[in-house]
């Protein structure tokens with residue numbers, strides 16, 4: 001391969017990468033366009049870049065809560081339900097304080113949030129599905 005061919009390949013690769021980036025930006029713009037916020041008494045439409053930034057910030061803000069929810073399936077010895085636990089004498093019995101079916105709160109509509117079966121602890125929707 002000659003140096004000219006290498007340069008042409010490089011330029012084509014750069015061009016393809018730029019086109020892909022532009023398509024990704026257009027796609028993000030379509031997904032995140034029209035998202036509004038109410039702050040300081042005023043409604044304002046966010047740019048897609050600002051909406052994306054805020055979505056990412058929201059996700060990282062929720063990470064500690066995700067860990068707390070994950071811990072709710074642990075037994076008093078710190079093992080998840082079903083994992084080997086010498087304290088439980090075999091498989092972990094999981095969280096005995098929150099038995100499946102227990103109402104632990106209510107959502108914004110007033111529907112009960114009910115502890116799902118232990119095998120479904122990791123599924124956020126199962127906590128809501130248990131209310132129906």
Ligand SMILES: [Zn+2]
Pocket residue numbers: 075076077078079085086087088089092093094
């Ligand atoms: Zn245990």
